[in-house]
Amino acid sequence: MSTTAPAAQPAQAPPQRRRRRTGGGWLVTACAVLAALVVGALLIAVGDERTRAAAGYFFSYPWDTFTEAWYAVRDAYLALFQGAVYSPNLSGRGALGPISETLVNATPLVLAGLGVALSFRVGLFNIGAQGQIVLGAIVAAWVGFTWQLPVGLHLLVAVVGGLLGGTLWGGIVGWLKARTGAHEVITTIMLNYVALNLLNFLLTQRGFQRPPYGQAISEAVADTARLPLLLGSPLRVHLGLLLALLAAVAVWWLFSRSRLGFRLRAVGANPDAARTAGMDVGRLQVVAMGLAGGLAGLAGASQVLGVTGSVTGSVAGTIGFDAITVALLGRNNPYGVIAAGLLFGGLRAGGVQMQASTGVPVDLVGVLQAMIVLFIAAPALIRAVFRIRAGGSGVGSELAGGWTR
Template sequence: MSDVQTPVREQAHQEPPPDRAGAVLRAVTQGRVTTSLLAVLMAFVLGALLVCLTDDRVAAAAPYFLRRPGDLVAAVGQAVGGAYLALFQGAVWAPRDTFAASIRPLTDSLMFATPLITAGLGVALAFRVGMFNIGARGQILVAAACAGWASSSLHLPVGVHVAVALAAGLAGGALWGGIAGLLKARTGAHEVIVTIMLNYVAFYLVSLLLRTPVLQVEGSANPRSRPADATAVLPPLFGDAHTTHAGFVLALLAVAGVWWLLDRSALGFRFRAVGLNPRAARVAGIDVERVYLVVMVLAGALAGLAGAGQVLGTVTTGFGVSIEAGIGFEAITVALLGRSRPLGVLLAGLLFGAFKAGGFAMQSMQAIPVDLVLVLQSLIVLFIAAPPLVRALFRIPAPARGQE
């Protein structure tokens, strides 16, 4: 008996130790974060190619490449370097006389990123439950209308007024998102169709309200709301010379709250269970229909925070129906790039906020169309939606099933 067990023990001792370093390297190179970073890198590379194709200096030097290759290389460097330097200076840092003036681009980026982060969280939260919240646009518009009415019609003390206006915006967004959740839970209506249609309803409803005494400024024929009272305006974070307001702090709190909800709470566990397999969750005793309703109410409230911030933070002289400014659809991109994770949504929102702020600098300093920023965003989404393409371009092996 002992003679039989001895070779087995020896064979067990001869097995090679696990390659922990290799496992860590594979986890890093094949993970979602690496794929997202490579997607952003590929978008910038293709963006540089587009800059070269549309630059006059590159076009003038290209025919003489065989005779004077240095001219073409210099022209490409000036075109691409100038474009991305302008993007950086417009989004992060621009040398000025004072430090406060130098960080003005960074504060502008934070201001643009604030509604993208909160609306992106709303879309990402629905994604985690297996629902596609395409209705962030309508939720933002309804929230803006509710916050705009509360900020201009109610006259309350400082502190109380801004809290009430924010609560009104959150309630408006939650109500509009809850309609889609209720229809999904009670009738099985597909949330994509419902939220798209609710976007149109919200757009024309707010357009109507902006032409009635409910929102329209007195004595004006333009569809524009009354200005918010000074007591309802979100205070600036870095002084009146900068556009970043307290809404950015609320966005950070929303990120922390969604992270805690998904990863540390019993409700978040039910969300993730329904997102993985609603049938198995129902067998386990989870009320799936109730989860659908609750998640859409929360998603609408997060998008509503974006709408309320637009009214109370960046527009204090009244707003029009263009207050949404495409944030609702960009929030879908932010949620995709962030892999529906709160921290990922935060980073993606900051990136896209920097794109918005830097795009105007590229246009003014380098005469590059601001549409190039939209091209960069679209390319990022393209590569994010096709991880096998990114892995094929960089020759990264596919991860094992269930590890991506």
């Protein structure tokens, strides 16, 4: 009597769990921006007078409160978009005005952000982009209004002057780090103050200050040293935009294709291992800070030669500090820095239109930038809120020195 073995039963599949999105740092970054916009919407609703009035009888007619809040948020963000990208109320060349202003604001942010990202990639915290921008602006302006050179050559020399000014200021930090072990955070912050006070001193000196010597403003840069407008007047977008894009490509090539970039990445990943492998870590740190400072110096040169035409005490504005945010948001990737610079440039350009059209203070832009940084610095919170499963290299590792080709 033969017996037949029972057929093997298929293995029971484990009960399915609720699926969660898998994403790396870029998805987390996008969600962080979205979360910041949500927080901004709540602040707009709270600050809106009609919404607050409707909230006074919320329990009688709750829908009125939500309706007024929706209109306030919609109008504010629509005005922000129209001031940064496109406005249907403008026609002809004027229709390009919003995007032109976005590109003008983004140009120095991209250049300085590349410098900060480069230093972060080598394991150095460059908080001194502000001072490096000031030095670049000083040297570029001085070359622009004191030297008499032919058209084209004068502009080239002025741009190189801004590059060298920032390189010198950043190189000092790297040299102090390599020779004395001075922490770059302290030295960059101190050199920011030195650069600013140096500028204030120069703005009181004849030969740098503009006659009749009653205001803190430099001589005007000669027309031969001005960055030409890409789209013609009155649109202000200038050749510095192409310079920023070329700088981003150069930074990508440096880290992805060059031997020097490989050594800089090795120092950023593990300086002790790089030293054991025979690399001169101190020299590479000087080079890295010099390159970072040079990029920030180009940002200062682009402002003086392309926008203001002269130097004032506020020539750097908050570009150097915003560049840190741009580098973080761009995850130290040159193309990410371009995207982050465009985003922040758009926020700056659209904030003016938002305040003029809806009365929402332009300070909201600063709040949005701060919230983006906050959420970027807390990726675990963003993953939990948006139910994103960790996959690949997270944003935290990317900020610590990872690199995406």
